[in-house]
Amino acid sequence: MQNHVFGALCATLLGLAAGPALSHATLERSEAPAGAAYRAVIRIGHGCDGQATHTLRVELPEGFYNAKPMPKAGWVLETVKGPYAQPFDNHGTQMTEGTREVIWSGDELQDDWYDEFVIRGTVGADVAPGTVLYFPTVQECADGKADWTDVSGSKEVPNPAPGLTVAAGKAGHGHGHGDHAAANSAGPVILGDLTLDGGFSRATPPGAPVAGGFLTIANGGAEDRLVAASADFAGRTEIHEMAMEGEVMRMRELPEGLPIPAGGTVELKPGGYHLMFMELKQPLVEGETVNVTLSFEKAGEVSLPLAVGPRNAGAQKGDGHGGH
Numbered sequence: 001m002q003n004h005v006f007g008a009l010c011a012t013l014l015g016l017a018a019g020p021a022l023s024h025a026t027l028e029r030s031e032a033p034a035g036a037a038y039r040a041v042i043r044i045g046h047g048c049d050g051q052a053t054h055t056l057r058v059e060l061p062e063g064f065y066n067a068k069p070m071p072k073a074g075w076v077l078e079t080v081k082g083p084y085a086q087p088f089d090n091h092g093t094q095m096t097e098g099t100r101e102v103i104w105s106g107d108e109l110q111d112d113w114y115d116e117f118v119i120r121g122t123v124g125a126d127v128a129p130g131t132v133l134y135f136p137t138v139q140e141c142a143d144g145k146a147d148w149t150d151v152s153g154s155k156e157v158p159n160p161a162p163g164l165t166v167a168a169g170k171a172g173h174g175h176g177h178g179d180h181a182a183a184n185s186a187g188p189v190i191l192g193d194l195t196l197d198g199g200f201s202r203a204t205p206p207g208a209p210v211a212g213g214f215l216t217i218a219n220g221g222a223e224d225r226l227v228a229a230s231a232d233f234a235g236r237t238e239i240h241e242m243a244m245e246g247e248v249m250r251m252r253e254l255p256e257g258l259p260i261p262a263g264g265t266v267e268l269k270p271g272g273y274h275l276m277f278m279e280l281k282q283p284l285v286e287g288e289t290v291n292v293t294l295s296f297e298k299a300g301e302v303s304l305p306l307a308v309g310p311r312n313a314g315a316q317k318g319d320g321h322g323g324h
């Protein structure tokens with residue numbers, strides 16, 4: 001009986017505590033793929049017991065490499081460097097140390113105000129999916145501090161550290177959903193803040209006029225937009241979406257392109273957003289690789305290999321590619 005009452009009370013209290021998420025220091029985006037750029041946006045929603053924050057210290061986790069903080073007007077920025085437990089392969093250069101702590105100080109963030117502090121880095125490709133990387137954060141005020149340094153993972157502690165859950169990064173590894181039928185895709189391509197991964201297409205019957213292209217775009221930075229695509233093997237390449245028109249699923253071109261939200265991931269997949277190769281000049285053959293050039297508003301242009309899978313590659317339930 002005691003337990004019952006306590007349990008219910010506890011749930012109520014936790015429910016209330018979880019409501020205003022801004023009461024804790026938190027990360028704007030709490031999940032990111034391994035091997036990709038990540039923009040840690042630490043959100044500060046109040047001071048220390050009513051007092052203004054004059055210093056913010058953020059410790060960086062092992063596994064978050066090549067970190068660079070964003071300066072803030074009015075604040076003095078300092079970094080503390082230290083060794084990495086595991087060296088980081090930065091495009092062929094081994095980095096054995098880097099920034100491990102970032103300190104902003106010398107301004108005042110009032111208790112009534114809200115602000116964001118940003119650190120950009122890369123999540124190590126070898127960090128196991130499901131790992132939580134913690135960014136222990138301390139706010140210092142005139143007569144005290146608010147600390148967000150508990151890394152136990154418990155939701156019941158009063159001072160949880162901001163945490164980032166690492167998701168599987170590389171195509172073909174650790175996908176494990178079984179919903180992508182033989183989507184044998186090429187490896188990830190990094191373009192600025194964008195990580196393009198899992199690019200594939202499907203074999204076409206001889207004489208087929210069109211084919212689809214699919215990939216996942218993870219954005220570790222500010223909002224961007226896929227504005228154009230082109231391929232040698234097609235007369236024309238468009239960016240499409242599937243949408244219900246009355247009872248019928250039809251595809252249509254996205255004339256403005258496809259927005260890639262800040263810190264978000266957009267999946268182009270059968271039955272959803274896709275690249276549409278039209279006026280095919282040759283059939284796509286299973287086992288081969290074709291290249292598509294993608295143009296992003298901010299990140300620029302990149303050539304991405306698409307592995308050609310079987311005709312039903314990536315098929316999911318309800319994948320009626322209607323409207324052809």
Ligand SMILES: [Cu+2]
Pocket residue numbers: 240241251252274275276
């Ligand atoms: Cu289409």
